[in-house]
Amino acid sequence: MTPTTEKISSRTNRETGFAAHTDLAASLVVLAGFLARIWAASGTFFNPDEALHFRLANQVSVTLAYKQALTASHPPLLILLLYFWRALGTSELWLRLPSVMAGTAFCWFFFQWLARVVGPVAGFIGLVLVALLPPEIALSAEVRQYALLLAFLASALYFFERALEENSAGWMASSLVCLYLGMLSHYSAFLFAAAFGVYALIRIFVDRVRFLVAITWCAGQVAALALAMLLYKVHLSRLGAGDSRTVLHGWMSEHYLRRSYFESGHDNPVLFLIGHSFGVFQFFFGQLVVGDLAGLLFLVGVWLFLSGRMSTANPSAPRPAGAFLLLAFAITCGVSLAHLYPYGGTRQVAFLIIPAVAGVSVAVAWIAGWRWGRGVGLALVMLAACVVFGKARPPHMNRSDQSRTHMAAAMEFVRHNVPPSAPIFVDYQSSLILGNYLCQQQPISLDTSVAGFESFSCGGTRVIGTNYKGTWGFSSENFMSDWQWLVQTYSLRPGEKVWIIQTGWGIDLPNDLRKHFAEFRELHEVSFGNNIKMFELTVGQPTPAIQPDQILY
Numbered sequence: 001m002t003p004t005t006e007k008i009s010s011r012t013n014r015e016t017g018f019a020a021h022t023d024l025a026a027s028l029v030v031l032a033g034f035l036a037r038i039w040a041a042s043g044t045f046f047n048p049d050e051a052l053h054f055r056l057a058n059q060v061s062v063t064l065a066y067k068q069a070l071t072a073s074h075p076p077l078l079i080l081l082l083y084f085w086r087a088l089g090t091s092e093l094w095l096r097l098p099s100v101m102a103g104t105a106f107c108w109f110f111f112q113w114l115a116r117v118v119g120p121v122a123g124f125i126g127l128v129l130v131a132l133l134p135p136e137i138a139l140s141a142e143v144r145q146y147a148l149l150l151a152f153l154a155s156a157l158y159f160f161e162r163a164l165e166e167n168s169a170g171w172m173a174s175s176l177v178c179l180y181l182g183m184l185s186h187y188s189a190f191l192f193a194a195a196f197g198v199y200a201l202i203r204i205f206v207d208r209v210r211f212l213v214a215i216t217w218c219a220g221q222v223a224a225l226a227l228a229m230l231l232y233k234v235h236l237s238r239l240g241a242g243d244s245r246t247v248l249h250g251w252m253s254e255h256y257l258r259r260s261y262f263e264s265g266h267d268n269p270v271l272f273l274i275g276h277s278f279g280v281f282q283f284f285f286g287q288l289v290v291g292d293l294a295g296l297l298f299l300v301g302v303w304l305f306l307s308g309r310m311s312t313a314n315p316s317a318p319r320p321a322g323a324f325l326l327l328a329f330a331i332t333c334g335v336s337l338a339h340l341y342p343y344g345g346t347r348q349v350a351f352l353i354i355p356a357v358a359g360v361s362v363a364v365a366w367i368a369g370w371r372w373g374r375g376v377g378l379a380l381v382m383l384a385a386c387v388v389f390g391k392a393r394p395p396h397m398n399r400s401d402q403s404r405t406h407m408a409a410a411m412e413f414v415r416h417n418v419p420p421s422a423p424i425f426v427d428y429q430s431s432l433i434l435g436n437y438l439c440q441q442q443p444i445s446l447d448t449s450v451a452g453f454e455s456f457s458c459g460g461t462r463v464i465g466t467n468y469k470g471t472w473g474f475s476s477e478n479f480m481s482d483w484q485w486l487v488q489t490y491s492l493r494p495g496e497k498v499w500i501i502q503t504g505w506g507i508d509l510p511n512d513l514r515k516h517f518a519e520f521r522e523l524h525e526v527s528f529g530n531n532i533k534m535f536e537l538t539v540g541q542p543t544p545a546i547q548p549d550q551i552l553y
Contacts, residue, residue, distance in 0.1 A: 022120045026111055026127055033131030034104040040141035041096040044399060045407040048429035048504045050143040051436045054095060057082035058443050070235055077184040078145045090441040092404065095143050102147035103140020107131040109154035114358055116161045117317045118310055121370050125379045126361035130353065132383055134390055135286040139350055145186040146350040152182035153192055153351060160200060164207050165314075169216040176220035180227055187236070191331050191341070192351045193224060199324035206316045260342035273333050276344035280329075283345035284356055286390035290382055294360050301359030302326050304366055325355040345393060395505035401529035407503075410528040411437050414501070420460040422497040422536075425486055427474045429504035431465030438463065450489055464490065474502055476512035480544055487539055494540030501534040510535055517544045 046054065056068040057079045065083040069076035081098060088094065107130050115123025130136050140147035156178035163171035179196070182189040204214055262272050281298065282291030304310055305322025332352065336343030343349060364382075368374035418424065426434055431454065435444050439458040447455045448467065455464045464486065471478050492498070502509050510525035510533055519542045525535045 022115075022124065026108070026124060029124075029127050029131050030104060030107050030111075033107050033137070034100070036132065036137050037100040037103055037141045038093075040137050041100050042093045043404055044092065044397075044402040045404050046092060046143065046433060046436060047395075047397060047402070048432045050092075050096075051432035053078060053143045054082060054086075054090075054436060054441075055432060055444070058086060058090075058441070059083065060443055070238070073239060074145050074186055075184045075231060075235065077181065078143075078148060081148075082143070086441075096141060099140050099142060099144060099147040102151040103136070106140070106147065106150040106154050109151065109158045110354065110357075113154060113158040113161055114361060116158075116165070116314065117321050117358075118305075118362055119365070119370070121368075121372055121375050122358075122361045122365040124372070125364050125375050126357050128376065128379045128383060129357050129361065133285060133386055134392070135284055136353065138392070139347060144347075146347060149182055149186040149189060149351060150353060152178045152185060153189065153196075153354060156182065156196065157354070160196075160203075161317075163213060164203060164209060167210045167213055169210075169212045172213050172216045172220070176217070176223070179220075179224060183224065183227055183231070186351070187231075188341070188348060188351045190228060191335065192328065192354075193228075194331050195324055195328040195355075197221060198327055199320050202320040202323065203316065206320065257342045257346060257348070260336070260344040260346050260348070261339050262337045262343075263339075269337060273337075276336070277329065277333070279345035280343070280349060280352055281356060281360075283347075283393055284353055285382070285386050286392065287386040289389075290385050294356070294382070297363035298325075298356055298359035300366070301361070301363035304362050305359070310362070310366075321358075325359050328352060328355040397505060397531045401531045403529060406528040406532055407437055410501075410503070410532045410534070413526065413528075414438065414461070414499075414534075415459070418461060418499050419497075420462075422499055423490075424461060424463045424499045424501055425483070426463060426465040426501050427471050427482075427504075428466050428468055429473055430502050430507075431463065433503050434463060434465075434501060452485065453489065473504065473506060474500070474509045476509070476516040479509060479513065480517075483537070483543070492539045496539040498537050498539065499534060500537060501532075503532045505531075507531060507533060509533065519543055 052072070056072060057065050059065040059068060062080070062083055065079055066076060069079035072079065082095065085098060086095065107127055110130055111123050111127035113123075114126045140150070156175045159171050159175035159178060162168065163175060179189070179193060183193065200217060204217060260276070262269065278292050278295045281295040282288050285291040285294050302322050302325055305318045305325065308315075308319055310318050329352065332341065332343055332349060335341040341348070361379075364378050365375045368378055414424075424434070435456060435458075438461065439456070442458075444456045444458070452467060452470050453464055454467045455462060457463070466472075466482060471482055474482065486492070486498075500509070507530075510520075510523055513520035514523055523535055525533050527533045
């Protein structure tokens with residue numbers, strides 16, 4: 001045997017050996033993803049969104065939890081799950097564990113689905129990416145809806161493939177149930193359901209499934225439509241009732257997601273779609289250059305799907321799957337152009353991880369010649385670049401600043417240094433976090449009788465905060481008007497002490513005040529990391545003058 005022949009034989013043996021142990025290798029990657037998520041979910045205090053979800057769920061009855069869930073902009077499944085889950089513990093890791101488990105399950109079902117559609121090489125590459133990319137780990141290590149959403153949607157795809165393979169109405173029913181659970185997790189599942197419906201219809205027609213399987217799917221579509229109508233009637237249509245801001249043009253489009261909505265007369269639609277589409281991949285991969293490369297690879301992957309250039313065990317799957325990948329993005333682009341939903345580098349389009357990574361994985365596998373070693377090697381190179389050179393998108397707190405020890409020290413300081421006679425004044429995001437930790441994870445009763453504020457008491461300490469329609473985060477631009485309105489509304493007397501506590505994303509009020517106002521040049525702050533800061537003000541002390549019309553009534 002010549003050296004060349006030996007090399008070919010050795011390479012073939014390695015490829016064959018890897019292929020023979022695909023499930024074992026996949027299990028190890030899933031385990032690594034699970035451990036990474038456990039690490040990410042441990043040791044840090046809640047961010048404002050997590051604290052909000054827990055506040056809504058942390059009620060004295062399931063009826064109240066459901067009513068509170070209807071005040072949020074997401075379906076009620078997560079809130080109801082947390083209501084029952086908290087009976088077993090209220091630590092950050094425990095409350096994040098459902099997301100960790102759902103995120104891990106997503107990795108496995110995504111691999112199983114993609115491997116069935118285009119083969120194990122592309123499936124394994126996709127598994128490496130969704131299990132170990134930092135943004136995907138972060139999405140499933142927080143008290144949010146996205147891990148549940150992804151797990152249910154990937155399961156729906158996998159069970160659908162099983163239904164076609166085995167001509168099974170039972171597997172089809174399982175797929176539909178998972179789709180419904182996805183719709184109950186996050187409203188973006190409606191966009192996924194539209195693309196999935198077209199894909200499923202094509203596959204059912206091409207694969208010529210049994211009548212019972214087809215009828216099960218048709219009945220399931222009717223039920224999905226009924227569920228969507230029910231959610232709209234009992235929830236979506238009532239969001240923003242009595243508010244000048246509608247559901248479709250709410251605070252997300254006016255504030256931190258404003259740039260993720262298309263604005264006619266301001267944005268060029270072609271440039272908007274191109275730029276924001278690449279922004280989607282930049283967000284999913286957590287690195288600008290790799291994200292742009294992934295966007296190009298996705299286009300290659302879609303072309304490979306639609307051109308039928310892949311040899312698969314199921315030749316009827318790739319072309320419809322390619323249409324599904326493309327349609328998922330097209331539908332999201334369409335609703336964004338209509339100013340109905342954000343589009344771009346934001347977690348609100350997390351469901352697009354499924355088509356995005358599927359397209360990228362197929363392209364990488366094709367470039368690698370469908371060889372295990374080369375394909376996995378390329379995926380690991382992309383992963384390493386994202387880990388080493390990646391940067392988290394705002395809003396974000398550094399892990400060291402979000403350390404649980406900082407919050408414990410801050411609460412200890414408050415209990416020993418803030419007298420019951422001195423109220424605490426906070427912005428809305430700080431109110432969410434402080435309510436959780438100062439009240440030691442107990443349900444709180446909010447007093448919303450004073451316009452613009454909501455207050456609560458814990459252990460004799462009174463906390464007054466701006467409400468969700470008011471100030472999300474204090475800054476030098478809004479604090480003085482909020483302060484004057486607090487003093488007037490609550491009739492605070494000169495000489496009274498008030499503590500201002502700020503925690504959450506993007507906080508820097510003490511430095512902002514010192515920088516912009518001479519009256520605060522000597523302001524003393526107490527900090528616990530860069531995301532918990534507090535200081536004391538005295539009613540009547542010299543403060544910057546503001547005009548009466550600047551006070552927020």
